[in-house]
Amino acid sequence: MSKVFKPTESELEILSILWDKQTATVREVHEIVQKTKDVGYTTTLKLMQIMNEKGLVTRNVLSKTHIYTPTLQREIAQEQYVNKIIQTLFSGSTSQLVLQALGKHNPTTSDLDEIKNMINALQNK
C-alpha cells in the first residue's frame, strides 16, 4: 500500500514547477520560486534535497548540477487534493465544487463545450 502523498506547502510549490517543466535544476526552480517568495538559493536547494530523501523527486547526479524530476504523477496529486477539498469544503458534493469553479472563474467557450461533451458522455452510458 502506497503511503499517503502529503507534501508540505513549499514542496507542493516546487512540485508544481517540476510538473510544468518535467525536469529542472535547483537553479531553474529557484529562479521561479523567487518571483513569489524572497528566499535564498540554499533554502530551495535544501528543500529539494529533502524532497529527494522523501522520494518526492529523483535526481540525476551524473553532471555536477543535479537534474530533478518529480516522482509522482501530477494526476495522483490532483485526485487527492480534489477529494480532500470536496470533503472539507463542499460537504462531499462534487457538483458544488464544479459550480463554484465555473462561477468564479472565466472558462472560455471551448472550455465549456469540452465540459458539456464530458457531461453528455457521462449521461449517455
Added chain:
Amino acid sequence: MSKVFKPTESELEILSILWDKQTATVREVHEIVQKTKDVGYTTTLKLMQIMNEKGLVTRNVLSKTHIYTPTLQREIAQEQYVNKIIQTLFSGSTSQLVLQALGKHNPTTSDLDEIKNMINALQNK
C-alpha cells in the same frame, strides 16, 4: 484589506465541522474529530481557543460550556482553495479541474443537469 485566510490543517478540519453544524461546543467537535484522529479533549479545546484568538471563530460564553461559531463564510474558503488548487495542480486551467472532478467522482444525473444549466447560462450572455 482583509488578511489572507490561512487556517492550518487541524483548524480547517474543525472549521469544516462547524460549517456543517453551524454551531457547536468543544465536546461536539471533539467527538467528531476523534473518529479520525486519536487526540485528547484538551487538544481540541486548545485548538479552538487559539482559533478564537485568531478570529477564525467566535464563541458565546454566557453558559459555562462555550458555544462556537465559524467567523468565515465557507464560500470564501471555497473560493480561495479552489483558486489555489487550480494554480498549483492544474496549471491555471479551470476546465481541467472540472473534468477531473467529474471524471473521478460520481455525480448524479440531476447534478449533471444542474451543471449543464450553469454552462448554458454562462454561454448565453
Added chain:
DNA sequence: GATTGAGTACGAATCCAATCGTAATATTAT
C-alpha cells in the same frame, strides 16, 4: 458545605517545516 463531574485556562514539551550560514567540492577562466 463538601464532593464530584464537566468544563475552561494555561504553561510546557515536542515535533517539524523553513531558513540560512558556512564548509566542502567541482568547474571554468586566467
Added chain:
DNA sequence: ATAATATTACGATTGGATTCGTACTCAATC
C-alpha cells in the same frame, strides 16, 4: 596551477503547529 565561480552538503536555528498535563472554576448532587 591558481583564482574565481557555481554547486552541493550539512548543521543549526527559528518559529509555529500540535499535544497534553495540571490547575482552576463552576454547578449539581449528596
